[in-house]
Amino acid sequence: MEVENRFITIKEYVQGSPSESDLEVRNGSVVLKVVEGSNDVVVKNIYVSIDPYQINRMKKLSSSQSAINFATRLLPGQGIDAYGIGKVVASANPDFEKDDIVVGLLGWEEYSVVRSAFFLRKIDSTEFPLSYHAGLLELYVTVFYTHIIECRSQIWKSKGEAQEAVKKESIDSLKPLEGELEDKPFYGGKSLGYVDVVLVPFACWFYTYETDNNFSIENECPKLIALVKRYMQKESVSKVLPNPHKVYDFVGLSGLTAYAGFYNVCKPKKGEKVFVSAASGSVGNVVGQLAKLFGCYVVGCAGSKKKVDLLKDKLGFDDAFNYKEESDLKSTLKRYFPEGIDIYFDNVGAEMQEAAVANMNAFGRVAVCGVISEYTDQAKRFAPDMLDVVYKRITIQGFLAADYMHVFPDFISTTSDHLRQGQMHALEDISEGLESIPSAFAGLFRGDNVGKKLVRVSED
Numbered sequence: 001m002e003v004e005n006r007f008i009t010i011k012e013y014v015q016g017s018p019s020e021s022d023l024e025v026r027n028g029s030v031v032l033k034v035v036e037g038s039n040d041v042v043v044k045n046i047y048v049s050i051d052p053y054q055i056n057r058m059k060k061l062s063s064s065q066s067a068i069n070f071a072t073r074l075l076p077g078q079g080i081d082a083y084g085i086g087k088v089v090a091s092a093n094p095d096f097e098k099d100d101i102v103v104g105l106l107g108w109e110e111y112s113v114v115r116s117a118f119f120l121r122k123i124d125s126t127e128f129p130l131s132y133h134a135g136l137l138e139l140y141v142t143v144f145y146t147h148i149i150e151c152r153s154q155i156w157k158s159k160g161e162a163q164e165a166v167k168k169e170s171i172d173s174l175k176p177l178e179g180e181l182e183d184k185p186f187y188g189g190k191s192l193g194y195v196d197v198v199l200v201p202f203a204c205w206f207y208t209y210e211t212d213n214n215f216s217i218e219n220e221c222p223k224l225i226a227l228v229k230r231y232m233q234k235e236s237v238s239k240v241l242p243n244p245h246k247v248y249d250f251v252g253l254s255g256l257t258a259y260a261g262f263y264n265v266c267k268p269k270k271g272e273k274v275f276v277s278a279a280s281g282s283v284g285n286v287v288g289q290l291a292k293l294f295g296c297y298v299v300g301c302a303g304s305k306k307k308v309d310l311l312k313d314k315l316g317f318d319d320a321f322n323y324k325e326e327s328d329l330k331s332t333l334k335r336y337f338p339e340g341i342d343i344y345f346d347n348v349g350a351e352m353q354e355a356a357v358a359n360m361n362a363f364g365r366v367a368v369c370g371v372i373s374e375y376t377d378q379a380k381r382f383a384p385d386m387l388d389v390v391y392k393r394i395t396i397q398g399f400l401a402a403d404y405m406h407v408f409p410d411f412i413s414t415t416s417d418h419l420r421q422g423q424m425h426a427l428e429d430i431s432e433g434l435e436s437i438p439s440a441f442a443g444l445f446r447g448d449n450v451g452k453k454l455v456r457v458s459e460d
Helices: 130-134 140-157 160-174 177-181 194-213 222-233 254-265 284-294 305-313 329-336 350-358 386-391 401-420 434-444
Strands: 002-010 023-031 041-049 081-091 101-107 111-114 120-122 273-276 297-302 319-322 341-346 360-368 395-398 428-432 452-456
Touching: 002 434, 023 434, 041 101, 081 111, 101 111, 254 284, 254 341, 254 360, 254 401, 273 284, 284 297, 284 341, 297 305, 305 319, 319 329, 329 350, 341 350, 350 360, 350 386, 428 434, 434 452
Parallel strands: 273 297, 273 341, 297 319, 341 360, 360 395, 428 452
Antiparallel strands: 002 023, 041 081, 041 111, 041 452, 081 101, 101 120
16 A cells, blocks of 8 residues: 655755755655565654754765765755654564564654664563653664774775774774673564674674675684674574665764763763753753762753753752853853863853863863754854863863764663663653654754654654
8 A cells, every 4th residue: 555655855955054944844655565575664653853963964065974974965855864763564574563663763754664674673661651762762773883884984995004903993892792792692583682783783794894805804803703604694684684885874872972972981080070061952961960970060051041940950960051141151161160170061062162171170071972053153163272272181072972882781771770760861852743843953953952852753
């Protein structure tokens, strides 16, 4: 049966701040039937994630488009892939049945046809609300597969000694998985388990290197390669392995971004003073809550009194301020941090970063997660005083969740425990209906959202 499938696309390339008129709803169609043996899965989408990084894909040119594969440019009229949750309506894949609830790479559309089904994970647990799986507790395969593709991409781009250095770095980042996976059973059957989401993309990587790059890593990671070879021999696995030359990357990892950025990039110590910008956003609110639970003094900034009150009254921040009411950010931060800032978790860039660095203590750390204020206005670019950076020995580091796939088990365990015990709150901002996506997306850049922005496309 063929049904209408409405989807969101950009009309033209977006320059500057996005508006609702930059995007439109178009009508397409989808067949709610699959060809036997194809492994296709047709999903009726329930929730889709709305993330600010998509703006850089909508530009005619952005440096991010060539820096990493998940940020590739979108074309006007093209469907927009995005993280989401949905219900299976038809499946030729033995691991998914009609009415299964799944999470993975879907799209800003009513129905998605998923042709590489290892991008899906069945949601078996009902412990947490369904929407959490598109926000705080997101899918590990997104991180690991992005990392795998990036390793491959860097090796293909480099030559000679530089290529050998990248190969070694790639191996070093994956070698710890040998001990981590050795004693774990793999292939859970109806849904991908922890080992599956590691070995499926690794199997693709291994195959590509062996056939295209004459690059064998068997001597370096023998246990891991043995697992991969056994894994690839399973008929149920080989059917879902994608063409290794084709890239299917996706992100949407607010929770892991916050966790890895705070613990692995910022390397906090109890009692340190932490400043979080865009603190009521999808990443910032999680960072602030983790920092408080760790034993830090935490101040956040946001763009309204309502958000400031939420940070202090609900999320437990020690203090917060409305940056729109402040004319001198350096003086403002001096007032809130009279003894200086040890950690700045940066979600906005521009003058806020400049002001934070000016108020940092010696050996301070800046985790640059995003620069949303600069995504839409190049004139807002500022620079910290490099004398402060040098003489205070400040570390400023940009990062992506894909860099820290090895901490995912700790992230899930820790965050789930905090949620169970009521020590953390999952902030969600949910709009209704596919037609609300243009407004929801543009609203990210007006500061409309509180917490993780989602759109409910259909009833669950």
